[in-house]
């Protein structure tokens with residue numbers, strides 16, 4: 001499953017970025033996912049929740065921001081958003097397009113709880 005591998009990847013990156021004694025404090029992980037990346041946010045969220053259960057990151061929650069697909073026509077330089085997977089320039093009908101955004105998969109921010117906060 002595509003999303004499971006990605007969830008594991010995110011987990012590894014977070015574990016590498018946050019000092020081990022602070023991983024319990026991770027509350028949120030903000031990521032940007034392009035619409036064209038083929039990732040289903042709900043599915044990714046589900047996989048991530050499943051794999052963090054056995055880790056110190058079990059209180060972390062994914063916040064997934066979807067990035068719309070944006071394209072530029074190579075013929076007339078018109079920029080437009082791709083909808084319904086139609087890859088044709090609305091101005092000149094060219095199909096010679098360059099993808100500007102929509103394939104992102106990046107971690108934007110890792111949020112830690114404040115020290116002494118919620119000492120449950």
Ligand SMILES: [Zn+2]
Nearest residue numbers: 073076089092
């Ligand atoms: Zn065009």
